[in-house]
Amino acid sequence: MTSSFLILHGWQNHRPQGHWQHWLADxxxxxxxxxxxxxxxxxxxxELEVWLGxxxxxxxxxxxxxxxAHSLATVTWLHALHRRLPGLDSVDRALLVxxxxxxxxxxxxxxFALPPLTGLTLASPTRITAGDDDPYCPExxxxxxxxxxALTAEILPGAGHLTPDEGYGPWPSVxxxxxxxxxxxxxx
Numbered sequence: 001m002t003s004s005f006l007i008l009h010g011w012q013n014h015r016p017q018g019h020w021q022h023w024l025a026d027x028x029x030x031x032x033x034x035x036x037x038x039x040x041x042x043x044x045x046x047e048l049e050v051w052l053g054x055x056x057x058x059x060x061x062x063x064x065x066x067x068x069a070h071s072l073a074t075v076t077w078l079h080a081l082h083r084r085l086p087g088l089d090s091v092d093r094a095l096l097v098x099x100x101x102x103x104x105x106x107x108x109x110x111x112f113a114l115p116p117l118t119g120l121t122l123a124s125p126t127r128i129t130a131g132d133d134d135p136y137c138p139e140x141x142x143x144x145x146x147x148x149x150a151l152t153a154e155i156l157p158g159a160g161h162l163t164p165d166e167g168y169g170p171w172p173s174v175x176x177x178x179x180x181x182x183x184x185x186x187x188x
């Protein structure tokens with residue numbers, strides 16, 4: 001069965017070949033799935049409204065999809081939910097990888113300040129995964145994100161921000177999650 005995927009990158013990500021998202025897009029495409037992995041506008045100096053416009057454009061395209069968001073895209077995804085963007089009902093499930101909390105420390109992304117999370121309605125089954133030592137979420141993904149959203153984060157020891165610098169090119173468990181939705185996410 002063919003599925004559709006929307007893969008969303010984070011701040012300063014220019015979709016390098018060595019990133020797990022690029023690897024994932026290639027693997028899913030080679031298995032015959034429809035994959036959209038857009039370069040979001042101005043990734044070094046992003047604007048929330050512009051990124052939300054891109055999210056809406058992709059969400060309102062025909063068909064159902066599975067969303068995989070990394071880093072700043074996780075925050076943008078939560079803004080999309082908070083604002084109830086059109087197209088959210090087309091999402092079968094979502095995976096939020098390495099959500100960030102250090103937004104105010106970086107002027108380029110300070111405008112992405114988190115919307116209220118407590119009581120936020122998730123549009124589809126959602127999972128969160130992060131490294132236990134992510135410098136962009138020092139308080140931990142469970143406390144900062146999963147607890148307010150009434151979820152349990154899958155915490156990966158020593159995974160950092162899950163970038164190529166931490167060895168996240170190939171990441172087999174994220175591919176398996178994409179294919180079946182039940183796989184436990186594990187470190188590379």
